[in-house]
Structures are given as structure tokens and as C-alpha cells.
Amino acid sequence: MLKINNLHVKLEEEDKQILKGVDLEVPAGKVHAIMGPNGSGKSTLSYVLSGRDGYEVTAGDATLDGEELLDMEPEERAAAGLFLAFQYPVEIPGVGNMTFLRTAVNAQRKARGEEEMSAADFLKFIRAKAKDLKIDADMLKRPVNVGFSGGEKKRNEILQMAMLEPKMCILDETDSGLDVDAMKLVSEGVNALRDEGRAFLVITHYQRLLDHIKPDVVHIMAAGRIVKSGGPELALEVENNGYADILAEIDA
Amino acid sequence: MSTAVKTQAALISADARPASGAWAADARADAANRLAAMGLPTRRDEYWKWTRPDSLISASADSAVVLDYEGEEPLFNDVDRLKVVFVDGVFDADESDALEGEGLEIERLADAAAKDIHWAKDLYGVLEARGQSPVVRPLAVHNTAMATDGVVIRVTGAVSRPVSLIYRHEDAGSDAILHSVIRLEEGAKLTLLENGPAAARFSNVLEVDIAKGAEFHHVRAQGRDHERQAITHMFSQVDEEAVFKSFTMTVNGKLTRNECVIDIVGDNAVAHVAGAVLGDGAAGEFHHDDTVFVTHDAVACESRQVFKKVLKNGAKGVFQGKILVKPDAQKTDGYQKSQSLLLDDDASFQAKPELEIYADDVACSHGSTSGAIDEEALFYLRSRGVPTPIATDLLVLAFLADAIEEIEDEDIAAEVTERLDAWLARRRD
Ligand SMILES: Nc1ncnc2c1ncn2[C@@H]1O[C@H](COP(=O)(O)OP(=O)(O)OP(=O)(O)O)[C@@H](O)[C@H]1O
Ligand SMILES: [Mg+2]
Numbered sequence: 001m002l003k004i005n006n007l008h009v010k011l012e013e014e015d016k017q018i019l020k021g022v023d024l025e026v027p028a029g030k031v032h033a034i035m036g037p038n039g040s041g042k043s044t045l046s047y048v049l050s051g052r053d054g055y056e057v058t059a060g061d062a063t064l065d066g067e068e069l070l071d072m073e074p075e076e077r078a079a080a081g082l083f084l085a086f087q088y089p090v091e092i093p094g095v096g097n098m099t100f101l102r103t104a105v106n107a108q109r110k111a112r113g114e115e116e117m118s119a120a121d122f123l124k125f126i127r128a129k130a131k132d133l134k135i136d137a138d139m140l141k142r143p144v145n146v147g148f149s150g151g152e153k154k155r156n157e158i159l160q161m162a163m164l165e166p167k168m169c170i171l172d173e174t175d176s177g178l179d180v181d182a183m184k185l186v187s188e189g190v191n192a193l194r195d196e197g198r199a200f201l202v203i204t205h206y207q208r209l210l211d212h213i214k215p216d217v218v219h220i221m222a223a224g225r226i227v228k229s230g231g232p233e234l235a236l237e238v239e240n241n242g243y244a245d246i247l248a249e250i251d252a
Numbered sequence: 253m254s255t256a257v258k259t260q261a262a263l264i265s266a267d268a269r270p271a272s273g274a275w276a277a278d279a280r281a282d283a284a285n286r287l288a289a290m291g292l293p294t295r296r297d298e299y300w301k302w303t304r305p306d307s308l309i310s311a312s313a314d315s316a317v318v319l320d321y322e323g324e325e326p327l328f329n330d331v332d333r334l335k336v337v338f339v340d341g342v343f344d345a346d347e348s349d350a351l352e353g354e355g356l357e358i359e360r361l362a363d364a365a366a367k368d369i370h371w372a373k374d375l376y377g378v379l380e381a382r383g384q385s386p387v388v389r390p391l392a393v394h395n396t397a398m399a400t401d402g403v404v405i406r407v408t409g410a411v412s413r414p415v416s417l418i419y420r421h422e423d424a425g426s427d428a429i430l431h432s433v434i435r436l437e438e439g440a441k442l443t444l445l446e447n448g449p450a451a452a453r454f455s456n457v458l459e460v461d462i463a464k465g466a467e468f469h470h471v472r473a474q475g476r477d478h479e480r481q482a483i484t485h486m487f488s489q490v491d492e493e494a495v496f497k498s499f500t501m502t503v504n505g506k507l508t509r510n511e512c513v514i515d516i517v518g519d520n521a522v523a524h525v526a527g528a529v530l531g532d533g534a535a536g537e538f539h540h541d542d543t544v545f546v547t548h549d550a551v552a553c554e555s556r557q558v559f560k561k562v563l564k565n566g567a568k569g570v571f572q573g574k575i576l577v578k579p580d581a582q583k584t585d586g587y588q589k590s591q592s593l594l595l596d597d598d599a600s601f602q603a604k605p606e607l608e609i610y611a612d613d614v615a616c617s618h619g620s621t622s623g624a625i626d627e628e629a630l631f632y633l634r635s636r637g638v639p640t641p642i643a644t645d646l647l648v649l650a651f652l653a654d655a656i657e658e659i660e661d662e663d664i665a666a667e668v669t670e671r672l673d674a675w676l677a678r679r680r681d
Contacts, residue, residue, distance in 0.1 A: 050635050051634070053627065074634040074635050075635075075640065078634070078637030079637050083636075084635055086632070089632075090628050092629045092633070094651060094652075095629075095646050095647070100633070100638075107639060107642060108637035143650075144632075164636065164637065
């Protein structure tokens with residue numbers, strides 16, 4: 001589903017290379033995890049894939065179901081089925097969460113040539129999804145993420161994902177800031193979406209999340225590249241020994 | 253220059269003034285005298301630095317194309333209200349409702365002015381004259397001398413149906429001068445709606461006297477004819493425990509200057525004034541000026557100014573707002589916010605926020621900002637599939653939201669938001 005090939009990315013404003021040849025393929029139906037030290041380029045990868053400004057792709061490419069992602073506008077990537085749960089969700093004062101979601105759902109439907117959802121259907125749909133994530137009506141009415149706690153923001157990201165039903169979901173440290181119960185809720189939300197036609201790329205620092213969302217493959221990213229890939233046991237190794245051994249092994 | 257200006261610094265002769273009964277004739281003569289002494293605004297005047305008065309004082313109005321609204325339903329159409337219609341500044345009895353209502357005395361200014369004695373004598377030109385210090389407002393004085401019509405309203409109870417002044421524009425060359433006077437007696441309550449482009453050039457004065465415990469709500473929409481020009485003044489006096497709330501939405505218009513002068517004279521009173529502006533220079537010139545002066549002359553009163561302008565394609569915005577706190581006005585809570593959202597590099601916003609405080613126990617704040625669309629927020633919306641133009645408009649409406657929130661009536665606030673949204677949507681397609 002997602003194919004990243006030799007991706008090189010530098011900052012637009014600075015002469016700073018951040019991604020230095022990322023190769024990665026996530027097939028439909030699979031869950032891949034990325035772990036890696038702080039500053040290794042995990043969030044940068046997720047931002048570049050979703051089309052944020054400020055980066056320059058100097059080599060390589062990325063495709064979603066064969067479509068060249070990097071040529072598309074962010075909204076086109078979303079309509080094509082890409083979704084990023086942000087490491088730091090953005091607060092938008094003055095825009096109601098509900099209005100935001102209805103606009104997003106209908107914009108994507110329109111872009112795909114589908115009919116818009118009626119107000120009543122939308123309401124039913126969002127209420128059900130919000131209930132699963134224990135998001136109360138008040139949070140739906142409030143402006144997007146404004147005054148939300150860290151954990152509420154992350155749950156709100158998963159709500160958006162559940163509403164938009166993307167086929168390629170990238171989760172950037174969705175577990176950080178979550179208490180134990182919220183972690184379970186969020187994981188259940190993610191697991192409920194797992195199916196043959198959908199793939200996940202889960203960025204995390206902790207094995208804990210991967211206990212709930214069982215990955216098929218774990219990748220280690222360091223200094224802008226995927227340096228090692230393996231099964232779920234790789235996450236356990238990181239949890240127990242940190243990155244030193246893995247990085248030393250690669251340097252050798 | 254003598255023939256180029258509609259009113260010269262010289263006295264406007266009695267013949268030139270609208271015919272009136274004794275009290276109104278006196279008020280008009282007094283205004284003519286005051287205007288002769290003060291002169292017309294010039295660009296050298298401190299508060300006319302950013303807005304050219306020329307086209308407001310020229311002998312005749314520049315003509316303004318009448319916009320075709322293509323069958324669009326007029327604003328406030330679904331509100332149960334008492335309609336008072338003026339077409340190019342001329343009262344239209346057929347289109348208006350009967351001028352009567354419970355708790356309400358309402359009369360055309362032209363009728364009231366024809367009488368020799370009228371209660372409006374104590375207000376007409378009186379609040380206006382008081383509002384000439386410390387800053388002169390010559391165009392309001394001119395209006396007092398020359399206004400041909402308007403309404404005179406006395407409110408004695410809680411009036412549930414809003415009074416709705418509808419200003420239609422049909423004649424491309426019209427030059428309208430209206431003046432209305434409103435007195436809310438103790439504990440009375442009134443909502444006043446105003447909407448419509450009015451004329452090619454429109455001078456409007458409202459004088460509002462709010463007695464103890466009374467409540468005045470005002471929602472105004474200055475609509476959409478691109479070439480229209482308007483100079484409006486609102487003078488209000490707010491007594492003990494009274495409430496004054498005014499909101500204005502402006503879209504389009506070559507030149508709009510709204511002056512609002514509020515005198516808080518009784519303890520524990522509340523006065524809010526707000527504005528939401530959308531200006532797009534691509535459809536024609538756009539210049540919008542809010543000039544506000546709030547005086548606190550009583551204890552424990554709250555004033556709040558919330559002005560928001562969204563500007564693009566060479567649209568220009570001006571805000572000049574002052575809070576004056578007199579020595580005895582302790583426990584004053586004064587707040588002023590003026591912000592512009594500049595959607596491109598051609599748009600401009602000038603602001604002059606002022607505080608002048610002579611009491612020591614007060615909490616006053618003001619802030620003026622000029623900014624662009626928040627790129628982080630825009631990307632977040634786009635990453636969810638919202639196309640850039642729609643995402644931008646969502647952020648524009650969000651920016652205007654806290655001005656619109658100043659409207660007390662939720663249905664009216666929703667209608668205002670809808671109209672702003674429709675204006676934005678028309679530019680998207
Ligand atoms: N806009 C930017 N300006 C300057 N440096 C940047 C910018 N964006 C990313 N970087 C740098 O690029 C590197 C990679 O950052 P990135 O956020 O992708 O790391 P990460 O792997 O997600 O780290 P973490 O685990 O802490 O979230 C860091 O050194 C970061 O400081
Ligand atoms: Mg990160």
C-alpha cells in the first residue's frame with residue numbers, strides 16, 4: 001500500500017538533511033511500527049508523507065497504492081486515503097470540532113465523487129464513534145483541541161481517523177501522554193479499524209503500545225534511515241537494551 | 253473649493269436646511285452654527301489621517317451601481333420584527349409596517365420634526381453635541397443640521413419584536429441623510445436591527461439614551477453594494493445598570509466609517525461594541541474605518557470593544573479606539589481588542605488604540621494585532637482533506653467568531669454567520 005523508496009529530505013530553509021534514504025514498504029492489512037531515538041526523523045517522515053510545507057525532497061519517492069504521493073496537495077493525499085495522527089495535534093480556536101469533522105468528511109467524500117453525508121447521518125455516525133472512545137458531547141462542541149488535555153487531544157485524533165476511515169494510517173506517538181485506560185481505548189479504536197484493506201504505520205517509543213496494537217514488522221530508524229527491521233521481538237529488544245546495541249551492530 | 257464641498261465651513265442657511273417646526277428648527281440652526289465654527293474634516297485632523305474625508309464632503313455623491321441581489325432573501329427576513337423601510341433615504345410607508353407596538357412610541361423623524369414641541373428635543377442633536385468633545389465629529393453635526401428623516405422611538409417596556417430599519421438602495425446617485433433618536437425609559441428593552449446599502453452615499457446618526465436598568469441591543473449589517481459610501485455615528489448615553497450592546501457586520505462598500513461614541517454615566521453599567529468586517533479589494537475599492545470613543549464616568553462599569561477585519565486584495569482597514577476613564581470612575585473594567593487578518597500582502601490595517609486613565613482602581617486592557625492565516629492550523633485542516641479555500645474560510649470565520657459572539661440573540665448571530673459564510677462561499681466558486 002505505502003511504498004517509500006530512497007527518500008531524501010532536507011529542510012527548505014536550512015541546509016540540513018534530515019532523511020537520508022528511507023526505504024519502507026507497508027502492505028495492505030499490515031501494521032508496521034517505527035521506533036528510533038529522538039531526532040532520528042520519524043515525525044519528519046510522517047510530515048513529508050502528509051505534505052507539510054518546509055521540507056524539500058532531494059531524492060527518492062513515495063507512493064500510495066501506486067499513486068505518487070509527493071506530487072499531491074495535502075488535501076488530495078487525505079482524499080486518497082492517507083491519515084496522520086499528529087504527535088502534537090493543533091489547536092484551532094473558533095472552529096468547532098463537529099463542524100471541522102463534518103467539513104472534512106464531506107470534503108473527502110466529494111473529492112472521491114461520493115455523496116455528502118446528511119446532517120442526521122453524520123450526527124449518528126459521530127456519536128457512535130465518540131462513544132467508543134469515551135469522548136463526550138461537550139468535547140465535540142468545543143473548538144478543535146482548544147483546552148483539551150494531552151490525552152484528550154490524542155483521543156480526538158483517533159476519533160478523526162475513525163470518522164474518515166483512511167486506508168493508510170500513520171500514528172505519530174499517539175501513545176505519549178495517554179494514561180493506561182486511555183491507551184487501551186485508543187488501541188481498541190485502532191484495532192477496530194484493522195482490516196485487509198487498511199495499513200498502519202505506528203511511530204512509538206514504547207513497547208507498551210505494541211502490546212495492544214500487535215505489529216507485523218518493527219523498523220528502527222536512526223539518523224534519517226531505516227537501519228534495521230524485524231519482528232515484534234525487535235521492540236522488546238529496544239525496550240530492554242535501548243538503541244546502543246543495535247546502532248553499534250550497524251556501525252560495525 | 254467653495255462649491256466642491258457639500259457643506260462649507262460657512263453657515264448652512266436656514267433655507268438650505270429641511271423645513272421643520274420650532275424645536276427641530278432650533279436644533280438644526282444650532283448645528284449649523286456649530287459646524288460653521290468647527291469646519292469640515294481635513295486630512296490634517298488627527299482622526300482623519302487614515303481615511304480621506306473628500307468623498308464624504310463633496311458637493312454631490314459619487315454614483316454607486318445598485319447591486320443585483322439575484323433574488324437572495326434579505327437579511328433578518330425570518331425575524332418577527334417591526335419593519336421601517338427607507339428607499340434611498342426616503343421613508344416608504346407602503347413597504348413599512350404600521351408604526352406602533354406595545355411598549356413603544358415610534359414616529360418618523362420628519363413627522364416629529366414638523367411639530368413645534370416634541371420630547372425628542374431633549375435628545376436630537378443633544379447627545380451628538382456632547383460627543384463633540386474632546387474630538388470633533390463635523391459630519392455628525394452636518395447630519396443634525398440636514399437630516400431629512402429617520403425614526404424617533406421611545407421605549408417604555410420590554411419590547412419583544414425588534415425594530416428593523418431597512419435601508420434600500422435603488423437610485424445610483426442617491427445621497428441620503430438620516431437621523432434617529434431612541435430613548436429607553438427605566439427598565440425598558442429594545443433590539444434595533446439595521447440593514448441595507450441605503451444609498452450611494454449615506455450619512456446616518458443614531459442617538460441612544462438608555463435609562464437606569466434598560467437594555468439596548470443593536471445589530472447592523474452594512475451590505476454589499478460595492479461602490480456605496482457611508483459615514484455613520486452612534487452616540488449613546490448609558491445610565492446606571494443599563495446595558496448597551498452593538499454589533500456591526502460590514503461586507504463590501506467603497507468607504508465605510510463607523511463612529512461610535514459611548515458615554516457611561518451611571519454605576520454598574522455595561523457597554524459592548526463589536527464589528528466584523530470582510531473586505532475584498534478585487535471587487536472594487538474597500539476601505540473600512542471604526543472610530544470608537546468610550547468614556548467611563550461612573551463606578552464599576554464594564555466596556556468592551558471587539559473589532560475584527562478580514563482584508564485582501566488591497567482592502568484597507570482602520571481602527572481608532574479610545575477608552576477614557578474619568579477620575580471618579582473607579583473599578584472600571586475596560587477592554588479593547590482590534591485585530592485584522594490580512595489574507596495577502598496588498599491588504600493593510602492601521603490601528604490607533606488609546607487608553608487615558610485618571611482613576612487608580614481600574615482594569616483596562618487593549619491589544620491590536622495584524623496577522624496572516626495560521627499555517628499550522630491550515631495544514632492540520634488540509635491534512636484531514638479540507639481543500640485550502642474551504643480551510644481558509646473556516647479560519648476566517650473562526651477569526652470573526654468572537655466579534656459575532658457579542659450578539660446576544662443566538663438566531664440572529666447564526667444568521668449573521670451564515671451570511672458571512674455565504675459571502676466567502678461566493679468567492680470560492
Ligand atoms: N523545521 C525544522 N527546523 C529545524 N530542525 C528541524 C525541523 N524539523 C525537524 N528538524 C530536526 O530534524 C531532526 C528530526 O526531527 P523529527 O521531529 O523528525 O524527529 P523524531 O524522530 O520525530 O524525534 P522524536 O522522537 O523526539 O519525536 C531533529 O534534529 C529536528 O531538530
Ligand atoms: Mg517525533
